[in-house]
Amino acid sequence: MSEGRKVIAMQESVLAENQRAADLNREEFARRSVLVVNVVSSPGSGKTALLERTLEALNGQVSTGVIVGDLATDSDAKRLEGKGAKVVQITTDGYCHLDAAMIERGSQELGLTGLELLIIENVGNLVCPAAHDLGEDIRVGLLSVTEGEDKPLKYPVMFKTLQAAVVSKVDLASAAEFDLELALRNLHEVAPQARVMLTSAKSGEGMEEWVAYLRDSARRKKH
Amino acid sequence: MSEGRKVIAMQESVLAENQRAADLNREEFARRSVLVVNVVSSPGSGKTALLERTLEALNGQVSTGVIVGDLATDSDAKRLEGKGAKVVQITTDGYCHLDAAMIERGSQELGLTGLELLIIENVGNLVCPAAHDLGEDIRVGLLSVTEGEDKPLKYPVMFKTLQAAVVSKVDLASAAEFDLELALRNLHEVAPQARVMLTSAKSGEGMEEWVAYLRDSARRKKH
Numbered sequence: 001m002s003e004g005r006k007v008i009a010m011q012e013s014v015l016a017e018n019q020r021a022a023d024l025n026r027e028e029f030a031r032r033s034v035l036v037v038n039v040v041s042s043p044g045s046g047k048t049a050l051l052e053r054t055l056e057a058l059n060g061q062v063s064t065g066v067i068v069g070d071l072a073t074d075s076d077a078k079r080l081e082g083k084g085a086k087v088v089q090i091t092t093d094g095y096c097h098l099d100a101a102m103i104e105r106g107s108q109e110l111g112l113t114g115l116e117l118l119i120i121e122n123v124g125n126l127v128c129p130a131a132h133d134l135g136e137d138i139r140v141g142l143l144s145v146t147e148g149e150d151k152p153l154k155y156p157v158m159f160k161t162l163q164a165a166v167v168s169k170v171d172l173a174s175a176a177e178f179d180l181e182l183a184l185r186n187l188h189e190v191a192p193q194a195r196v197m198l199t200s201a202k203s204g205e206g207m208e209e210w211v212a213y214l215r216d217s218a219r220r221k222k223h
Numbered sequence: 224m225s226e227g228r229k230v231i232a233m234q235e236s237v238l239a240e241n242q243r244a245a246d247l248n249r250e251e252f253a254r255r256s257v258l259v260v261n262v263v264s265s266p267g268s269g270k271t272a273l274l275e276r277t278l279e280a281l282n283g284q285v286s287t288g289v290i291v292g293d294l295a296t297d298s299d300a301k302r303l304e305g306k307g308a309k310v311v312q313i314t315t316d317g318y319c320h321l322d323a324a325m326i327e328r329g330s331q332e333l334g335l336t337g338l339e340l341l342i343i344e345n346v347g348n349l350v351c352p353a354a355h356d357l358g359e360d361i362r363v364g365l366l367s368v369t370e371g372e373d374k375p376l377k378y379p380v381m382f383k384t385l386q387a388a389v390v391s392k393v394d395l396a397s398a399a400e401f402d403l404e405l406a407l408r409n410l411h412e413v414a415p416q417a418r419v420m421l422t423s424a425k426s427g428e429g430m431e432e433w434v435a436y437l438r439d440s441a442r443r444k445k446h
Binding site: 010042043044070071072073075094096123124125126127128144146147148150151153154155156157169172175176 | 267295373
């Protein structure tokens with residue numbers, strides 16, 4: 001085998017190993033009826049800000065845990081603490097995504113007993129997390145209005161895997177001259193399966209719809 | 224060897240192969256006295272907008288070629304065409320970064336004869352391109368004001384490798400409540416070696432300094 005083919009074979013074996021771990025996670029999450037949401041986006045799309053407002057809105061009414069992944073620092077976990085949810089930080093030490101084994105360890109550290117909602121804040125990256133199932137029920141992708149309308153077309157692998165797409169920072173839409181109609185058309189072209197929601201963590205716009213979506217999905221998972 | 228250790232060994236061998244190709248690129252670029260600039264950032268930080276304004280400002284006075292990397296689409300290359308530079312698009316087909324072998328092929332397609340400046344627009348990603356030397360003289364990282372001040376701390380591997388850091392979209396700074404002082408402190412902490420420039424492709428702020436930096440660097444490479 002050539003070096004290139006060996007690398008591809010090795011990557012396939014790593015992905016297969018991740019898939020086995022993800023399937024085990026999914027079985028465990030189903031057994032415990034906990035809804036698992038994997039939040040992905042570019043760096044700086046506002047994942048942590050969205051989750052801060054989300055935890056405040058859930059206000060302890062839905063028993064929630066959060067696993068936060070970052071290459072370095074625990075600043076996101078610190079921002080999410082004290083809002084009624086258990087929070088675990090995973091530092092990936094250079095890896096560009098969380099994997100299913102990290103989520104298994106993070107879940108154990110968090111403790112799944114009594115949990116209704118587990119939110120995973122993935123590493124900021126529109127490429128690597130796409131190929132790594134974590135055992136989640138819902139993969140949510142954020143697209144902030146400042147990133148441009150073309151991102152679904154340029155990162156189709158990720159957008160095709162989403163159950164929900166959150167257009168974030170809509171308060172900045174006019175300052176950024178964001179063409180919402182074009183963005184929605186691009187989203188629909190690449191990810192027709194995704195439920196699209198418009199939000200601003202700053203102004204609160206769309207937060208009710210987003211939080212209701214989480215709450216309803218968690219309720220459905222329970223029954 | 225365990226599966227994990229085999230993967231790490233394989234990744235090291237891929238990186239070593241990339242380094243050999245990058246060293247050959249660097250020799251070739253030196254022989255031809257062409258300055259090579261590798262532009263990296265998150266998706267949507269404004270790399271293409273910066274390069275559109277840059278090519279307009281250079282106005283054909285510096286013989287320039289551009290290699291554009293994307294997972295999918297050739298929309299960035301199309302935006303850069305007709306501005307006095309030769310443009311080649313590389314579609315990485317799922318890969319999260321350009322590698323040195325792609326740049327070798329792209330350079331051949333572009334033709335290096337007579338070129339003074341070769342700009343590489345990397346795939347939008349703050350992780351994977353960090354580990355992949357392309358043979359460039361200058362690695363420039365963009366940090367848009369809408370991404371938040373903490374990004375240098377959260378993606379230190381990338382920021383540590385930069386010769387220059389461009390804070391982009393400064394026209395949106397007040398709308399995004401961007402704390403410039405904090406961002407500069409974080410940049411300086413992680414990347415004290417980097418020349419920092421503030422720019423807006425929209426208002427034109429800082430474009431003169433940035434273009435002069437490119438022009439001066441290209442002149443120095445020639446002599």
